[in-house]
Amino acid sequence: MNEYSFMAEKNNKTGRILDAAIRIFARKGFYNSTISDIAKVAEVAEGTIYLYFKNKDDLLISIFEHSMEMFIQEAEKELEGLEDPKEKMKRFLALHLRIVQKNPELAQVLQIELRQSSKFMKEYEGGKFSDYLNVVRSIMEEGQEKGVFRKDLDPRILRRAIFGAVDEMALDWLLMKKKKYSLESCAEQIGDLVIRGMSV
Amino acid sequence: MNEYSFMAEKNNKTGRILDAAIRIFARKGFYNSTISDIAKVAEVAEGTIYLYFKNKDDLLISIFEHSMEMFIQEAEKELEGLEDPKEKMKRFLALHLRIVQKNPELAQVLQIELRQSSKFMKEYEGGKFSDYLNVVRSIMEEGQEKGVFRKDLDPRILRRAIFGAVDEMALDWLLMKKKKYSLESCAEQIGDLVIRGMSV
Amino acid sequence: MNEYSFMAEKNNKTGRILDAAIRIFARKGFYNSTISDIAKVAEVAEGTIYLYFKNKDDLLISIFEHSMEMFIQEAEKELEGLEDPKEKMKRFLALHLRIVQKNPELAQVLQIELRQSSKFMKEYEGGKFSDYLNVVRSIMEEGQEKGVFRKDLDPRILRRAIFGAVDEMALDWLLMKKKKYSLESCAEQIGDLVIRGMSV
Amino acid sequence: MNEYSFMAEKNNKTGRILDAAIRIFARKGFYNSTISDIAKVAEVAEGTIYLYFKNKDDLLISIFEHSMEMFIQEAEKELEGLEDPKEKMKRFLALHLRIVQKNPELAQVLQIELRQSSKFMKEYEGGKFSDYLNVVRSIMEEGQEKGVFRKDLDPRILRRAIFGAVDEMALDWLLMKKKKYSLESCAEQIGDLVIRGMSV
DNA sequence: TATGAATGAGTATTCATTCAT
DNA sequence: TATGAATGAATACTCATTCAT
Numbered sequence: 001m002n003e004y005s006f007m008a009e010k011n012n013k014t015g016r017i018l019d020a021a022i023r024i025f026a027r028k029g030f031y032n033s034t035i036s037d038i039a040k041v042a043e044v045a046e047g048t049i050y051l052y053f054k055n056k057d058d059l060l061i062s063i064f065e066h067s068m069e070m071f072i073q074e075a076e077k078e079l080e081g082l083e084d085p086k087e088k089m090k091r092f093l094a095l096h097l098r099i100v101q102k103n104p105e106l107a108q109v110l111q112i113e114l115r116q117s118s119k120f121m122k123e124y125e126g127g128k129f130s131d132y133l134n135v136v137r138s139i140m141e142e143g144q145e146k147g148v149f150r151k152d153l154d155p156r157i158l159r160r161a162i163f164g165a166v167d168e169m170a171l172d173w174l175l176m177k178k179k180k181y182s183l184e185s186c187a188e189q190i191g192d193l194v195i196r197g198m199s200v
Numbered sequence: 201m202n203e204y205s206f207m208a209e210k211n212n213k214t215g216r217i218l219d220a221a222i223r224i225f226a227r228k229g230f231y232n233s234t235i236s237d238i239a240k241v242a243e244v245a246e247g248t249i250y251l252y253f254k255n256k257d258d259l260l261i262s263i264f265e266h267s268m269e270m271f272i273q274e275a276e277k278e279l280e281g282l283e284d285p286k287e288k289m290k291r292f293l294a295l296h297l298r299i300v301q302k303n304p305e306l307a308q309v310l311q312i313e314l315r316q317s318s319k320f321m322k323e324y325e326g327g328k329f330s331d332y333l334n335v336v337r338s339i340m341e342e343g344q345e346k347g348v349f350r351k352d353l354d355p356r357i358l359r360r361a362i363f364g365a366v367d368e369m370a371l372d373w374l375l376m377k378k379k380k381y382s383l384e385s386c387a388e389q390i391g392d393l394v395i396r397g398m399s400v
Numbered sequence: 401m402n403e404y405s406f407m408a409e410k411n412n413k414t415g416r417i418l419d420a421a422i423r424i425f426a427r428k429g430f431y432n433s434t435i436s437d438i439a440k441v442a443e444v445a446e447g448t449i450y451l452y453f454k455n456k457d458d459l460l461i462s463i464f465e466h467s468m469e470m471f472i473q474e475a476e477k478e479l480e481g482l483e484d485p486k487e488k489m490k491r492f493l494a495l496h497l498r499i500v501q502k503n504p505e506l507a508q509v510l511q512i513e514l515r516q517s518s519k520f521m522k523e524y525e526g527g528k529f530s531d532y533l534n535v536v537r538s539i540m541e542e543g544q545e546k547g548v549f550r551k552d553l554d555p556r557i558l559r560r561a562i563f564g565a566v567d568e569m570a571l572d573w574l575l576m577k578k579k580k581y582s583l584e585s586c587a588e589q590i591g592d593l594v595i596r597g598m599s600v
Numbered sequence: 601m602n603e604y605s606f607m608a609e610k611n612n613k614t615g616r617i618l619d620a621a622i623r624i625f626a627r628k629g630f631y632n633s634t635i636s637d638i639a640k641v642a643e644v645a646e647g648t649i650y651l652y653f654k655n656k657d658d659l660l661i662s663i664f665e666h667s668m669e670m671f672i673q674e675a676e677k678e679l680e681g682l683e684d685p686k687e688k689m690k691r692f693l694a695l696h697l698r699i700v701q702k703n704p705e706l707a708q709v710l711q712i713e714l715r716q717s718s719k720f721m722k723e724y725e726g727g728k729f730s731d732y733l734n735v736v737r738s739i740m741e742e743g744q745e746k747g748v749f750r751k752d753l754d755p756r757i758l759r760r761a762i763f764g765a766v767d768e769m770a771l772d773w774l775l776m777k778k779k780k781y782s783l784e785s786c787a788e789q790i791g792d793l794v795i796r797g798m799s800v
Numbered sequence: 801t802a803t804g805a806a807t808g809a810g811t812a813t814t815c816a817t818t819c820a821t
Numbered sequence: 822t823a824t825g826a827a828t829g830a831a832t833a834c835t836c837a838t839t840c841a842t
Contacts, residue, residue, distance in 0.1 A: 161368060172360040245829055
């Protein structure tokens with residue numbers, strides 16, 4: 001299993017179901033996926049899914065929350081011990097792209113999830129997604145305090161812009177049939193643009 | 201009617217239906233919207249919708265294509281007569297945010313549409329959306345030729361990042377219940393970041 | 401136009417519509433044919449059909465009634481001047497098969513029509529169809545009076561059996577992809593069977 | 601339940617659905633019957649029907665196939681031990697009429713099915729229906745071999761005529777409001793006509 | 801816990817019919 | 822007479838969810 005699989009052990013049904021759901025949702029989209037599809041891939045009965053999740057929506061939300069948690073853990077690991085905010089920002093953006101590359105199906109589901117309904121977005125405003133965005137924000141603020149980033153840029157505003165830039169780029173790259181360039185070069189380009197744009 | 205309404209005249213059924221669809225799709229999401237909902241708002245019979253559109257999907261695609269065309273026309277108008285690539289970029293980003301502000305429902309639908317299914321994205325890769333992205337790209341290229349933008353940045357890669365940044369910011373702003381800051385300040389911030397990031 | 405076309409003159413809309421309906425009903429079946437299909441083939445507007453026929457069902461019934469009338473006229477012409485009931489019967493059966501051969505589409509529609517709904521069958525018990533069946537019956541009765549046909553056979557019962565035999569045979573032949581034998585030989589065989597079966 | 605019911609046990613859902621479909625199709629015709637009607641009579645939910653049958657058409661086809669199988673079994677039982685081809689033919693025709701009499705609804709559905717669409721007829725040309733027709737054919741051939749039936753009649757042609765005669769007669773009798781004569785007398789008449797017609 | 805058969809609400813689409821022109 | 826745009830009722834089928842085992 002890849003490192004972002006939720007399936008820790010063989011008999012971890014929760015994990016098996018989530019993994020199946022990610023795969024199915026990514027391939028067919030949320031509305032075109034059926035519980036029956038997911039049950040088949042997870043190798044459980046349809047009814048079993050309802051022992052672990054409240055309903056189909058809950059499945060989607062659970063994927064989102066588990067993912068964000070892991071995203072954040074990975075980010076903390078990646079940035080640990082670093083001092084330079086520029087370096088931190090560069091590493092963080094590159095990490096995001098690396099995660100997408102390693103988990104294309106998960107990445108797709110998160111895209112679907114995050115945008116598909118404003119209802120969902122609104123409900124989760126204060127949740128794990130904010131935590132993730134706040135990693136960007138705190139790097140920016142640290143840089144401003146240390147005097148390496150301009151103080152006239154608002155981290156509350158730009159954290160979202162930076163997330164959007166890297167996420168959109170990742171999606172574009174994912175959906176590209178013939179990869180015209182590497183995600184590494186994307187990371188460099190966006191890192192370069194953002195850091196230069198923010199530097200004093 | 202606002203300036204992006206498709207409804208030119210009272211008896212333009214196509215326009216009435218598209219406007220209704222935008223409103224309904226924005227509020228409920230594509231899959232939770234029914235043809236009956238749309239018909240009611242458009243004040244036509246359900247069957248009438250099928251005289252103007254092949255099916256529900258066609259309705260979504262039509263919204264997308266009409267919108268992109270208008271986006272591009274607006275952009276051309278906005279940039280007309282300008283020489284400075286930096287100024288062009290600033291104006292373009294501000295225009296995007298202004299359009300979103302004036303047509304929040306349309307903006308939401310486009311978000312749904314653009315992301316919701318990779319199938320859609322792939323099918324429309326070469327279409328109107330590319331045209332829109334290419335406005336960004338050509339501004340960047342012009343700046344590079346004129347020596348005001350760095351030549352080590354790849355316009356093919358970054359056009360998507362810039363679109364993502366501004367679009368995500370717009371969505372965030374749209375979904376914010378209490379507007380903590382204005383879209384104008386967003387425009388300034390993102391414009392500033394991007395232009396400084398790209399400048400030699 | 402073939403000799404059973406209802407279209408006597410160019411501007412006879414009734415005829416054009418009936419001919420179109422026969423063709424379409426034969427190809428698609430009554431329920432899968434649309435008024436729009438028929439209008440297109442008849443080269444009239446959909447609404448026009450409703451100036452000549454009460455509704456779709458009426459179209460079917462009209463085809464049936466017109467056809468039966470012609471069947472009967474043809475039969476009278478064919479049998480005119482003949483004396484021998486055996487000869488009459490033989491000729492009548494052969495005529496039926498000839499008509500089917502010349503008007504395969506009409507024949508198919510009549511098959512559909514006659515069987516498809518008991519409602520229709522019941523409603524038309526006393527109509528033109530009886531007239532047609534009565535041609536068989538009167539030949540039989542004439543033969544019985546003249547002493548050439550057995551008197552212990554009931555014409556009321558067997559008229560329907562004879563109709564069924566010849567009609568089923570015709571349908572079978574029509575639907576046969578590769579014609580294994582001619583309709584003429586069918587006529588001979590069934591004529592022979594029936595006449596010998598009835599003769600004293 | 602009558603002896604041709606498909607409903608072997610109370611909990612045999614397949615049988616309950618088929619029986620319900622036969623009843624509804626017979627009364628309203630295939631196209632005017634709704635799944636909801638059938639579900640109500642079968643006392644199952646609409647969705648349940650789709651657990652047992654692919655779709656509405658499949659229901660019709662299933663009725664046809666089950667029926668033909670039983671028809672043939674009954675015929676074999678009826679003819680078992682008989683030697684005289686004339687007797688066999690007589691018995692077979694009488695059996696057909698008896699079956700119709702006992703299963704009037706099934707008989708009607710088969711009529712609809714068999715004629716309603718040439719598409720259906722063509723698709724099933726080689727199927728169970730042929731098997732049924734071949735019972736007639738083999739009786740005729742046996743008679744010809746044994747020298748009791750004329751050799752100048754073609755069994756391939758006449759099997760269909762005989763089926764048509766008896767089936768049409770049965771339908772007529774079924775649809776007659778006031779039974780003017782018994783089906784037994786029909787059986788005698790048609791048996792007599794056919795056998796005398798075929799005898800050397 | 802686990803199953804999967806049964807449920808039945810929910811909806812896109814078609815098409816006969818009408819009617820203003 | 823003739824048109825054809827508009828109507829809206831009608832229905833097969835899907836699938837999330839439940840519950841008896």
